[in-house]
Amino acid sequence: MKYKYSKQREYIKEYIMGRTDHPTADMVYKAVKKDLPNISLATVYRNLMVLADMGELNRLSIGDSSDRFDPKTNDHPHFVCKECGSILDMEEEKIDEISKKFSLEMPGEITSYKLTFYGICEKCKASENSGYMENNKKSA
Amino acid sequence: MKYKYSKQREYIKEYIMGRTDHPTADMVYKAVKKDLPNISLATVYRNLMVLADMGELNRLSIGDSSDRFDPKTNDHPHFVCKECGSILDMEEEKIDEISKKFSLEMPGEITSYKLTFYGICEKCKASENSGYMENNKKSA
DNA sequence: CTGCATGCAAATCTTTTGCATAAGA
């Protein structure tokens, strides 16, 4: 729990903090590499874990291959576009609000949650007809 | 989309259908291997994908290392015990009910969701004092 | 027969680790 300063972590943190697109470790690596050409992917992973441990960011898996990193450290729902792959933050929902909304029997004491919606974002829906393509994935 | 019958798939399907514990591919493999000693893990993965494609099961990632397979094909919330690792199904919630409960702005058209609660199940909470241990993971 | 399915091994991918060296306190 006793971490000492490192330039690498500084850059990694700063990069993540400036994003809302939930980058993967590799995306962070590629980005930070521009400023610190010698940084290694292992260092990125290690620091991402340290930062998560320090409560500076959250790690999340949305179902696809790699984990994502989010500077928003509170639990909140996400929206994943099946078309362009973008991951959007949604308005925050405190866990007890969710518990209330879901009048489900909770099979235990809840400490956190993950809520992800899948669909087609406005941008993609709009561009579906115009043949425009915004992000990654194939537009079928 | 044209699948022909296979004994392997038959057994895999039957195994999954009889479970509520969301087994991993490897768990399915080990279980089915008792009846079909020559089956390979690759075949299990392939058939799990086929079955998912046929709508016979759902694949889900709860955050930890391996994906899980669920015979319940409709969207429904899950509860994951951080203590024993067990994954429990929760009462079903139709997507539009969720949308209503969350008076969030949906950044697009929603087609499905994943909702997972993390906490400590009743069993573990009860046994925490008695030193009893139910499932896998370490009890800290 | 003809083509999908299987078993096996090798290949991928993502994430973690071991280790010698560098850097922070």
Place this chain on the structure above:
DNA sequence: TCTTATGCAAAAGATTTGCATGCAG
């Protein structure tokens, strides 16, 4: 000086894939 951090390469774990052969239609 003592300890944590880094870079590199190797290891690990999960899932996928190539290929020759087997089985269903």
